[in-house]
Amino acid sequence: DYFADEIGVLSPSQLQVEELYAGEVGYLSASIRTVVDARVGDTVTHYGRKADNSLLGYEEATPMVFCGLFPVDADYLRDALEKLQLNDVALKFEPETSSAKGFGFICGFLGLLHMEIVQERLEREYNLSLITTAPSVVYRVNCVNGDTVECSNPSLLLEPGKRKSIEEPFVKIEMLTPKDYIGSLMELAQERRRQFKEMKFIAENRASITYELPLAEMVGDFFDQLKSRSKGYASMEYTFVGYTESNLIKLDIRINVTVWSHWLQLCTMIR
Incomplete structure (x- = not known):
């Protein structure tokens, strides 16, 4: 909920008016500081006379490609991602922890080009050194009970007895x-x-x-x-x-700890 400080039309510069009616094209200023509260395609309605349904024809951007970003300083990466999200609402991210790479974020992008642009901006504009995981996609898992679950990580895949089919x-x-x-x-x-x-x-x-x-x-x-x-x-x-x-399955790769430790010792000796 926000208070509209000013409403107006463009003619061609901003011209303040007292009222806007159905069918008119205008603007509103409400001191909205969080970009996620004013997405492209959102329906703006009066607080006291709320619309029953949103206007049809718009959908929230859905990420199609996911990859993990792991920096030296995770807090600084969060600040950089939040600043990027101010002018790119299609960018989605959430914290991720890896035993090998530490703390980072799993990020969702609209496509490969979008992913490359965001990575390049993070490294150039915010001077970050990033470890990037291989890109992955979102799968849809149809459950036996009729539910549909989205899965972007193999570790989140349901047990075989609970899933009916997998869509990609x-x-x-x-x-x-x-x-x-x-x-x-x-x-x-x-x-x-x-x-x-x-x-x-x-x-x-x-x-x-x-x-x-x-x-x-x-x-x-x-x-x-x-x-x-x-x-x-x-x-x-x-x-x-x-x-x-x-027809998809999950492949688990298990590493023999004894062989792995011997290999690390050998690498240390060679180094």
Whole structure:
């Protein structure tokens, strides 16, 4: 709840008015200091005459790619993330603790480009040295009791007896490439649980190749491989398609502590 200190219209500069009516385009100033209290698409309603429902057509931005950020000073990283969130409400983060990397944050991004931009800004603008984990995606777990749970970390996956199926996000990816590298890029997509859609020539020497594939297959080294196989000439863009049921399992890796300790001693001796 906020008090509207000023309301007005743009004509083209700000012009204060006494009232705003339905259908008019205006602005309001209410000294809102927290950006999460005024998201794009929110419905503003009168405190004494509250609307029953929000206006249709807007949804809160949902992160699609997650990765962990672990700095030397976790408190300073929290301040930096909160400042970034002032002009980027799509950025989501929550504390995370790792026995190997210490205290940090698990951050959610709209996509790979969004993730790279945030990481670059944190390092350049706030002079942070970050340890970044491999990006992961959000899976949907359909439970036996009818509930649906979102899972961004394998450790949060429910027991096999409690889950009915697992869905993963799919994207439609379009690769633009010179015709000399068509075969190499199609081979790259064939290795990623792909679904071929179409291929067309947009110019005499340039083709567009479209696939649908799991987002998890693309958040790794797909872009680097694409650039490497095309010698830097190919480009790509992707759009989110939706969630599709897949045959997925959780793989647990166990390390023999005795072998691990001997390996550490050997590394120390070599060093």
